[in-house]
Amino acid sequence: MKVLAALSGGVDSAVAAALAVDAGHEVTGVHMALMRHRAPTRTGSRGCCSIEDASDARRAADNLAIPFYVWDLSEDFEALVIEDFLAEYRAGRTPNPCVRCNEHIKFATLARRARALGFDAVCTGHYARLTTDDAGARLRRAIHRAKDQSYVLAAAGPQGLQEVVLPLGTAASKAEVRAMAERRGLPMASKPDSYDICFIADGNTAGFLRERLGERPGPILDETGREVGTHRGIHAFTVGQRRGLGVPRPAADGRPRFVTQIDAAKDTVHIGPVEALSVEGFVAVDATWFGPAASGMLPCEVQVRAHGLPLRAQVTSADDATRLHVRLATPMRAVAPGQSVVVYAPDPARGDLVVAHARIV
Amino acid sequence: MAVYLDYAASAPLRPEAGEAWAAACVPANPSSVHAPGRAARATVEAARETIARAFGADSAEVVFTSGGTEADALALAGIFHARQVDAERPHVLISAVEHHAIGHTADILAARHGATVTRLPVAADGIVAVETIARVLERHGGQIAVISLIGANNETGAAQPVDHAVALAGIHGVPVHSDWVQVAGKVPCDFDASGLAAASISSHKIGGPVGVGALLVRRDTPLVPVTGGGGQERGVRSGTVDARGAAGFAAAALAAGGHDLEALLAPLDAAVARSGGAAICRTPPAHVPGTRLITVPGCSAEVLTYLLDREGIAVSAGSACTAGVVGPSHVLAAMGLGDEATSGLRISVGWGSTSRDIDALIEALPRVIEIARAAAAVPSPREGDRR
Structure with missing residues (x-):
């Protein structure tokens, strides 16, 4: 296959690209420039937005002997991720920009361009597993459960995740991924993980919001x-x-x-007081189903934060299956409107399977 | 074999330049007084003489630098500061289509040294009108510290009316610098006849090694150093001269010329003319040989350069490139190209180019444009599936 490997400059995407090369694919590396004005060097634990990160991505491509390009997707990123981030906060909601970026940039703008340019698949360094059946892409949790990123991928939906390869879904641990990077001499083998919001240069989200929203x-x-x-x-x-x-x-x-x-x-x-945060359930909208929408009451697990624990719940869908009523088995604290809810239904054959993504209202 | 059509970015090393670089006698620091030092100095001075002859200058007028960018910055800032000594002359006059080496240096002079920068606009053909230069000189003449007007633009090849600028500036006693980086080696250059106060040239654009260039500076040009040090190169450019680089540069300068680059590009012009508007050649009426700017309406230069690279054809997009990101070109924007400013391809040829290279591009272009158009037509999520 002709594979476009998104290279952030971090260790995960570099190893994912390496594994795609090992699998015999014809791999091309692309670093997405998401900000028009980028800092020359990385600060703190932010992801991929500095020129230093782009340079790390280039060195990874050199190491793998694959072609490398930087594509400027900053216009779409500003319009679809940053503007959305601001609008959500303005509306009193709590957005997850990484979810939005996957939904609108990586598995939308980038994937569409890749397809138009003749690539068969897009490869990223996310920890999650994908399979395809007659109904389209099916998303599962990663083997390395602690790193599992199915939560931030689910919003891309079965369409977005079609023709996507996630080589790290079966990795046993982050240490194993780092060891693979080390063995290959990839320069970012020991680069710290990124956690913060990539487009907020100083990590001061409140300051960023104040500056942009007044x-x-x-x-x-x-x-x-x-x-x-x-x-x-x-x-x-x-x-x-x-x-x-x-x-x-x-x-x-x-x-x-x-x-x-x-x-x-x-x-x-x-x-x-803390008790006032306790919720027994919530409603979510804009549901995207992987496979057929559940009818009636679906026993499942739901996750409402990127690194949150899954909670046992029952989900009932309404309004043409776009609206989900989530009833939690035990009350939880602090559910914020705007957060993504990802519904996992255990599949005896395949383990935890994402069946739906929706947005909490 | 790969097709290289990006000479304006960097020309492949000429064999004679590579040989001269390797063979240069550089046993010591050329500033040292001992025998090995004198030998190194002889290498530098021989190179200086060759370069001076090649560009119509005296050898005392050749100041070696690390390249075109440093030569530009030294000229603009060095003349600007020197011209503040006896009078207040805050104005710096440049064109809207300078290389960033001039444009961004002017911005620094404005931000940190109180300069007022005027950028002369260009017409749709990318060329500054002589009347505009005259008008600005009439208004600010005595207060202009320095004028810098690019000899030929690096993206379009547009040749600017430098002769006129020199003549007009002379009336007001204003020194004129010109960035000759894209001119040198393509057309005969006579620095002494030009009347310029200074001109920048670069080695690797003419097939010499990277990392060496020169500022040609008239003896009476007001110029102060912008970086301090041991006072090499007439005291205006400190630092040990790269004797080996200078030797390679001189060999390239000696070998430059003799290729009919316009004849080489004629079939491309014809093919673009036949494309029915799919591609448009933006050749300015006055231009140096060897460079073509082609805009491809509805396509992104980022995608076009990618697709051509995939076919083994190296061309460049707008010249503004930071860590691989193709930015909108300030040159094309100054020409009023609007959206098309991001659809420009620069094709540039030089000493090693052959008609096979051009044929390969002509053969690939229609196919590549078709794919790039399809990629551009992909619906943006903004119109499509945004919830």
């Missing part, structure tokens, strides 16, 4: 509806947040307070 003050209300303080903009808050509330006096009971709700229409931030 200030829009409003009241902070306690569980009785009493104003206990003011804020400079709802975008500085996320449901479940405890720090930085700026509420001067402690609650009457002396216990900590958390953000329980954000109302964008009224610019209000609601706070309350």
Whole structure:
């Protein structure tokens, strides 16, 4: 196959590309330039946006003796990931830009361009497994469960994940991946993992949001509806947040307070005790199903955060299967609107299988 | 065999330049007074004389640098600062289509040294109007520290009216520098006859080694150093001279010329003309031989260069490249090309180019354009499946 390997400059994508080469594919490396103005060097643990990262990706391609190009996808990234990120915070929701990037850039813009240019598949360094059956792509958790990234891939849907290869889905551990990089002399074998949001150069998300969204003050209300303080903009808050509330006096009971709700229409931030965060279920929309949509009640596991634990639940779908009613077996804390929910149904033959992705409202 | 059509970026090393580089006698630092030092110095000076002769300068007018960029920066900043000594002359006059070596140096002068930079606009053909130069000189004449006007643009080959600029500037006593990097070796260059205060040349654009260039500077040109050091090269460019590089550069300069690059490109011009608008050749009325800018409406230069590279044909997109990212070209934007500014391919030939290279490009272009168009027509998620 002709394979386009997305190379971020990190160890995972480099080893994934190496494994694609080993598998006998004709591999071409592409580094996506997602920011028009990029820092010359990497700072902290941000992913792939500096020129240093692009240079690492190039050296990986040199090491693998494959052609290498940098493609400027910054326009789409700005429009589909950064603007969305801002709009979601503006609306009082909590977005996951990595999910958006997979959904709209890697497995959309990049994959479509790759297809148009004659590539048979796109290869990335994500930890997840893909299989194809008559109904299209099926997504499963990675063998290396602690690194599993099926959660951030699910939004790409069965269409987006068609003709995608994820060689690291079967890797036993990150240590094994690093060892493979080391053996091949890949320069990024010991490069730190990235965690932070790649497009926020200093890691200061609140500062970034303030700069891009400005200030829009409003009241902070306690569980009785009493104003206990003011804020400079709802975008500085996320449901479940405890720090930085700026509420001067402690609650009457002396216990900590958390953000329980954000109302964008009224610019209000609601706070309350930890119990107020507890939810027994939620509704999610824009569901994308891998395979046929479940009818009736589906016993399953749901995950609502990239590194969150899966929770036992029952999901019922409505509205042409685009709307999911999720009922949790045991209550959980802090579910924020805007978060992705990924529904996993255990398949006796194949293990945990992603059956749907939807967005919490 | 690979087809190389990117001479304007860097020419392959000429065999004679490689041999001269390897054979150069450089047993010591050319500034040393002992015998090995004198031998190294002799290598440098012989190279200087050859280069001076090749470009119509005196050998005392050749200041070796690390390349065209350093020569440009030294000229613009060095003349600018020297011209502040006896009077306040904050204006720097350049064109909108300079190489970044001039454009970004001018930006630095503006940001840190109080300069006021005026960029002369170009017409749709990429050439500055002489009347515009005259008008700006009329308005600011006495306050202009330096004018820099590129001899030929690196993306389009457009030749600028440098002679006119020199004549007009002379009335106001303003020194003129010209970036000759894309001119040298392609047309006869006579520095002394040019009336220029300074001109930049680069070795690797004419088949010499990379990492060496020169600023041709008239003896009476006001010029101060912009970096400090041991005072080599007339005290304006400190640092040990790369004697070996200078020898290679001189050999390339000696060998340059003699190729009819326009005749080589004629079949490409004809093929583009026959394409029915699929590709458009943006050849300016005045241009140096060997460079063609072709825009391909509806296609991205990033994709076109990729597809050609896949076929073993090396051409370049806009010249603005940072870590491999093809940015929109300021030159094409200055020409008012708008969206087409990201669809430009630069084809450039030189000493080793053959008609087989051009034939290979002509054969591949229609096929590549078809694929690039299909890739561009892929719906963007913005219109498509965004929820």
